[in-house]
Amino acid sequence: MNVHKIAVIAGDGIGPEVINEGVKVLKEVAAIAGDFSFQFTYFPWGCEYYLEHGKMLPDDGLEQLMKFDAVYLGAVGYPGVPDHISLRELLLKIRKGFDQYVNVRPVKLLQGAPCPLKDVTRDQIDMVVIRENSEGEYSGAGDWLFKGKPEEVVLQTGVFSRKGTERIIRYAYELARKTGRTLTSISKANALNYSMVFWDQVFEEIGQEYPEVETNSYLVDAASMYFVKQPERFQIVVTSNLFGDIITDLGAAIAGGMGLAAGANLNPERIYPSMFEPIHGSAPDIAHQGIANPLAAIWSASQILDFFGHEVWGAKVLDVIEQAMVDKKMLTPDMGGAASTEEVGDEVVKILSALQ
Amino acid sequence: MNVHKIAVIAGDGIGPEVINEGVKVLKEVAAIAGDFSFQFTYFPWGCEYYLEHGKMLPDDGLEQLMKFDAVYLGAVGYPGVPDHISLRELLLKIRKGFDQYVNVRPVKLLQGAPCPLKDVTRDQIDMVVIRENSEGEYSGAGDWLFKGKPEEVVLQTGVFSRKGTERIIRYAYELARKTGRTLTSISKANALNYSMVFWDQVFEEIGQEYPEVETNSYLVDAASMYFVKQPERFQIVVTSNLFGDIITDLGAAIAGGMGLAAGANLNPERIYPSMFEPIHGSAPDIAHQGIANPLAAIWSASQILDFFGHEVWGAKVLDVIEQAMVDKKMLTPDMGGAASTEEVGDEVVKILSALQ
Numbered sequence A, B: 001m002n003v004h005k006i007a008v009i010a011g012d013g014i015g016p017e018v019i020n021e022g023v024k025v026l027k028e029v030a031a032i033a034g035d036f037s038f039q040f041t042y043f044p045w046g047c048e049y050y051l052e053h054g055k056m057l058p059d060d061g062l063e064q065l066m067k068f069d070a071v072y073l074g075a076v077g078y079p080g081v082p083d084h085i086s087l088r089e090l091l092l093k094i095r096k097g098f099d100q101y102v103n104v105r106p107v108k109l110l111q112g113a114p115c116p117l118k119d120v121t122r123d124q125i126d127m128v129v130i131r132e133n134s135e136g137e138y139s140g141a142g143d144w145l146f147k148g149k150p151e152e153v154v155l156q157t158g159v160f161s162r163k164g165t166e167r168i169i170r171y172a173y174e175l176a177r178k179t180g181r182t183l184t185s186i187s188k189a190n191a192l193n194y195s196m197v198f199w200d201q202v203f204e205e206i207g208q209e210y211p212e213v214e215t216n217s218y219l220v221d222a223a224s225m226y227f228v229k230q231p232e233r234f235q236i237v238v239t240s241n242l243f244g245d246i247i248t249d250l251g252a253a254i255a256g257g258m259g260l261a262a263g264a265n266l267n268p269e270r271i272y273p274s275m276f277e278p279i280h281g282s283a284p285d286i287a288h289q290g291i292a293n294p295l296a297a298i299w300s301a302s303q304i305l306d307f308f309g310h311e312v313w314g315a316k317v318l319d320v321i322e323q324a325m326v327d328k329k330m331l332t333p334d335m336g337g338a339a340s341t342e343e344v345g346d347e348v349v350k351i352l353s354a355l356q
């Protein structure tokens, strides 16, 4: 029997609540499928841990995680711990430390999901954003000079390597070729005269190897506009770390809200564990009320299934999410409903078990 | 008589077509008002000039412009001239060379303007974005190492000075205080660990001087989402050069489209001329067809009126734009209508002249 070992970092705020439901769903799927199973190990890392130990995770944290096939992360961040500590020292540390250089974020309007756009039908919002996840604007390089003096100046350097840029763009081309979809690059060469000129160049170079892939290239400002006005322009999208961050939140906004947005942080070579997470924050304001939307965490669970080769089950979980929203009106308050976190998770499990 | 000397750089693509209508409107306003006038001088700079002379404008271009009170710019960019040349060497050169460090972009849903958002009413989209316009991510600093080698690495450095950061944030606080509106800062300290930590710090520091201004601070990714989901959260917004670029295109998308979005590039000390422009591009695909929307250029004209102290007339032009859209259904194709560029401009002039 194929056992998938999952490290669960439920994290802060609503993290544990939504992860609970995702774990339930994975267990149910494994029980029905019968030929694989999950083994979950919980790590109490996050802001509470930080307040106690002065660090977000133990010094050998990454080493501990190395023994697992994947990490399932809830959400990180809590008032009292500055964001640039909580996020950089946990979420970003894992992404970088495990060379999870591909961030896969589906932007797909499911049946039953609320869309804030007029005159847009479901088939117009169906893309996959491939975000560079290991370097670029997030490299953390910079300097802070003449602190407190009138001539104070702060530098933040984006670092775009040939290797890092090629591999993410190549990943996106492969996906576009495999799925027969168009590939759109989002950049900003007219203002960022080094990094984005390089990005565009590599996008063109690699494109030579994929003559059958139809491509487009948009400036990030224009792309933001088209996400709202003509989202059907986009199928597979590839972009830098920062632009991917912005554009996928915007994507979440048009495709049902943050309560539905999932992201996979992949190390495609499987040398390190990959990490799966709802992309929403820890939402401390609604924590412990049982009203957080677990569907993003459940969608991430379906990405876990895909990643381990159980794509048929991954797709089923997405279908079931749609059924829960459409037939059962299982919508949490963020989507205009009144269902609780647990009710939504239980309903998904119930529909799944009825599939048997 | 107060004569305002305006340098017109109509530019490329639809630039000349839309600027024509803006100039008509300014002339009409001056004729009616009677106590001031405009003197327009045209400069044929842009991509055509580049193809002929190998540069976007003459070497003493900025010197020539120094004799004017303001620059009125159409749009720049044309196929055959790389964007990072056409924009950096003209638009960005003027912004920087004339220390136009404040970019004022209204995001306001006018009556009659098409809004792509469901369930959003006009009063929910009414903000002014103050974008830093002279440094930050657009500093142009960087390096390109080991070109063509496997270890190739490209660096792009954002430069945030104490002076540059303070002055834009102070400008925004002043505006918020003067107008009694809330001030929202958009940044990204959880990922950009130097520049945006500094930005947030300065935003807080300057805030000490404005205890009466109510403030918020959003991450740029969350802000993008809220622009679509709850735009009423924003009144006065202050943000960096790059984030301002992205967020104002998104703002344009929710407030009627790029055909309606205006921007003022201000040197508030009036040591250098300020520059006014529709923020849309040169749209070569629809150039010379007479169907470009001139309302963004006309809105910029109203910003020119404001800037020269004719705020009453500036406001009137905005009213008249609304009347043209609502009463006269003067909408160009981008807004779902069938009016031509000239028809819209003529109608605005006609309504204005009827005000007499």
Ligand SMILES: CC(C)[C@H](C(=O)O)[C@@H](O)C(=O)O
Binding pocket: A087, A088, A091, A092, A245, A279, B190, B191, B221
């Ligand atoms: C929390 C933050 C550091 C993170 C990011 O910017 O990548 C988040 O917004 C995301 O998109 O996963």
Ligand SMILES: CC(C)[C@H](C(=O)O)[C@@H](O)C(=O)O
Binding pocket: A190, A191, A221, B087, B088, B091, B092, B245, B279
């Ligand atoms: C053309 C481009 C360089 C410019 C910018 O990025 O500032 C434009 O998008 C704008 O917003 O005025």
